[in-house]
Amino acid sequence: MSGKPRACRNCKRIVVGKSCDVCGSTNLSSSFSGLLLILDVEKSRIAKELGIRKSGRYAVKVD
Numbered sequence: 357m358s359g360k361p362r363a364c365r366n367c368k369r370i371v372v373g374k375s376c377d378v379c380g381s382t383n384l385s386s387s388f389s390g391l392l393l394i395l396d397v398e399k400s401r402i403a404k405e406l407g408i409r410k411s412g413r414y415a416v417k418v419d
């Protein structure tokens with residue numbers, strides 16, 4: 357019952373469900389590429405660059 361993962365078009369978070377648990381957006385795309393695993397937002401330079409404030413999985417590119 358987990359469903360297919362989709363990527364939030366707003367913040368690129370990989371979401372399994374109807375809405376993004378980070379920004380609350382329901383603008384999700386099933387077409388995305390790349391996978392970014394952010395484990396520690398405080399120490400991740402990529403997270404800072406992308407404005408990610410919560411650890412988890414993110415898409416590199418969302419179509």
Ligand SMILES: [Zn+2]
Nearest residue numbers: 364367376379
């Ligand atoms: Zn989002």
